[in-house]
Amino acid sequence: xxxxxxxSLTTIAEKTMPNLSDFYNAMVVLCDMENPYALYTxxxxxxxxxxxxxxxxxxxxxxxxxxxxxSYCLYQTGFLGWNPWFTTYDMGTYLLQAxxxxxxxxxxxxANGDILVRHTSYEPNPSE
Numbered sequence: 001x002x003x004x005x006x007x008s009l010t011t012i013a014e015k016t017m018p019n020l021s022d023f024y025n026a027m028v029v030l031c032d033m034e035n036p037y038a039l040y041t042x043x044x045x046x047x048x049x050x051x052x053x054x055x056x057x058x059x060x061x062x063x064x065x066x067x068x069x070x071s072y073c074l075y076q077t078g079f080l081g082w083n084p085w086f087t088t089y090d091m092g093t094y095l096l097q098a099x100x101x102x103x104x105x106x107x108x109x110x111a112n113g114d115i116l117v118r119h120t121s122y123e124p125n126p127s128e
Contacts, residue, residue, distance in 0.1 A: 036060035
């Protein structure tokens with residue numbers, strides 16, 4: 001099942017307005033990093049090496065998975081007051097809180113900053 005979210009100015013009228021271009025550019029910068037690199041991992045156990053929570057290794061590479069990089073950039077650019085390190089399981093709730101609105105990805109044109117979520121069967125471990 002696909003869900004899509006688009007930032008909406010009307011949903012955050014009472015908040016200090018974050019800048020969607022800053023979020024988009026932060027994503028581009030991280031994805032274009034070279035030496036050190038932004039690398040992919042789903043690891044959540046630090047005893048096994050860098051985790052998906054923005055950990056770095058000895059070479060300075062920074063690690064994310066597909067949802068944690070979005071969480072990181074939303075926090076860094078002021079959309080979220082803290083970084084919840086969300087997963088695809090719960091990111092919709094956080095995106096709505098950050099001022100995004102859900103829309104049908106099959107009936108509207110895409111724009112920079114839109115976030116597509118393909119829900120998976122992953123559910124976080126309740127003890128995490």
